[in-house]
Amino acid sequence: GAVVSQHPSWVICKSGTSVKIECRSLDFQATTMFWYRQFPKQSLMLMATSNEGSKATYEQGVEKDKFLINHASLTLSTLTVTSAHPEDSSFYICSAPRGGWGTEAFFGQGTRLTVV
Amino acid sequence: KNQVEQSPQSLIILEGKNCTLQCNYTVSPFSNLRWYKQDTGRGPVSLTIMTFSENTKSNGRYTATLDADTKQSSLHITASQLSDSASYICVVSALRSNTDKLIFGTGTRLQVFP
Numbered sequence: 001g002a003v004v005s006q007h008p009s010w011v012i013c014k015s016g017t018s019v020k021i022e023c024r025s026l027d028f029q030a031t032t033m034f035w036y037r038q039f040p041k042q043s044l045m046l047m048a049t050s051n052e053g054s055k056a057t058y059e060q061g062v063e064k065d066k067f068l069i070n071h072a073s074l075t076l077s078t079l080t081v082t083s084a085h086p087e088d089s090s091f092y093i094c095s096a097p098r099g100g101w102g103t104e105a106f107f108g109q110g111t112r113l114t115v116v
Numbered sequence: 117k118n119q120v121e122q123s124p125q126s127l128i129i130l131e132g133k134n135c136t137l138q139c140n141y142t143v144s145p146f147s148n149l150r151w152y153k154q155d156t157g158r159g160p161v162s163l164t165i166m167t168f169s170e171n172t173k174s175n176g177r178y179t180a181t182l183d184a185d186t187k188q189s190s191l192h193i194t195a196s197q198l199s200d201s202a203s204y205i206c207v208v209s210a211l212r213s214n215t216d217k218l219i220f221g222t223g224t225r226l227q228v229f230p
Contacts, residue, residue: 004159006159034218041225042222043205043220043221043222043223044160044205044220045220046217046218091157093159093160095159095218104162104165105150105162105218106162107152107159107160107161108159109158109159110157110158110159112157
């Protein structure tokens with residue numbers, strides 16, 4: 001079946017550095033991918049919608065200059081957390097719908113980011 | 117405001133028992149309702165997707181119901197197993213252009229004990 005692969009699974013970085021997270025659709029093309037953040041014992045919060053070949057759409061309150069999204073191909077979207085701070089520590093998850101409305105949305109396995 | 121509420125927040129049951137999780141939503145325009153299972157530290161995995169016209173849908177020991185009139189859904193787990201311990205998230209899609217906007221519930225944390 002369709003699989004969305006996210007890399008890395010976990011990362012520890014120093015405060016002030018940048019971290020890149022990759023999200024790949026392995027056996028289908030995804031013109032749209034979604035990036036979520038999840039804090040402990042809370043549900044997923046949509047950060048932004050990544051659109052292949054165009055600018056990402058960010059949810060209210062999400063800083064686009066801090067969370068850079070690049071969707072350069074139909075199978076790859078990247079999220080870069082720039083100048084990371086401890087409060088950016090969270091679980092980041094991407095998802096990609098295989099088609100239009102009503103179709104399955106596949107989630108990556110998530111990336112645990114810890115900023116020290 | 118689009119919202120999805122789930123109950124209970126947490127649930128503990130013994131292995132082999134059945135349980136039912138609830139989901140109420142206020143989402144418009146409604147596209148579909150999904151149930152996901154999320155193991156700790158992992159991404160959600162889809163259990164079912166239900167459209168407006170579907171009342172019941174099963175996936176193995178999981179059976180989801182949808183009442184579009186009252187905007188309620190339930191997920192029934194039969195003969196629970198230890199591996200069912202996870203968070204179960206109700207997600208309602210609001211139709212937006214040509215794709216779905218997913219509205220997530222806060223989840224029900226299920227623990228199955230031997």
